[in-house]
Amino acid sequence: MPMVRLAELESKQLIPGAQARFVHTETMTIAYWDFEPDVLLPEHAHPHEQVANCVEGLFELTVEGEAMRLQPGSIVVIPPGATHSGKSITASRIIDVFHPVREDFR
Secondary structure (H helix, E strand, O other), rough: OOOHHHHHHHEEEEEEEEEEEEEEEEOOEEEEEOOOOOEEEEEEOOOOOEEEEEEEEOEEEEEEOOOEEOOOOOOEEOOOOOOOEEEEOOOEEEEEEOOOOOOHOO
């Protein structure tokens, strides 16, 4: 994949109030999320391992019933199959890395 600029990637709204841009490699997907304040991420689970990185704002992430407040510099590893949900407390930017590739995000 040649170098790309994040701003030039197509933005998708998968959740009302949240925009995402995706980079897919052979073995992983990187999601760059921009959340408006007060956006709910419904409870869900998937077979992918996920690493959530908060780079801006305040975001509440609940994994297997344990709620955590993420702020810039917070990183959470979500195991495959773990039930999780979230809520943006403020406008937030999250970078998620998924392994293997999230085909449903293509």
